[in-house]
Amino acid sequence: MISPPPRSSEPTAAEASAWADVLVRRQLLHAAVLAPTGQWLVQNRPDGPVRVLLGPADVLALSATIQHRTRTMRPEVR
Template identity: 80%
Template sequence: MIPRPPRSSEPTAAEASAWADVLVRRRLLYAAVLTPTGQWLVQDHPDEPVRVLTGPADVLALAATIQHHTRSTRSESR
């Protein structure tokens, strides 16, 4: 895999919102809600506790972790 260059700017709320929407639509997260303070409330499954993410960078980090796990799991089953 080719490493990506580092980001030149901080992730935006719009970018985090787009990723959160994709994760929920694809059922990789049960819920992701942006609060008025800029924090994100995320829940993996309906019966699990809600986690608090401090901002857009944490949402993108979560998306990257989920994506990495999904890809590595998929490649192991081939």
């Protein structure tokens, strides 16, 4: 697997918001809400605990983790 090149800038709130929206729409997260403090409140399941992410970089890291998990768990289709 080829590693992506390192980022040249920090993730933005808009980028994090776009990823959070995709994760919720695809039902990979129950909720993701940007707080006025710049932190993100995320919940995996409706009855699950709410986690606090410190900022956009944490949202992108969570997105990458979820994406990796979903890609490695599904059977290979060729």
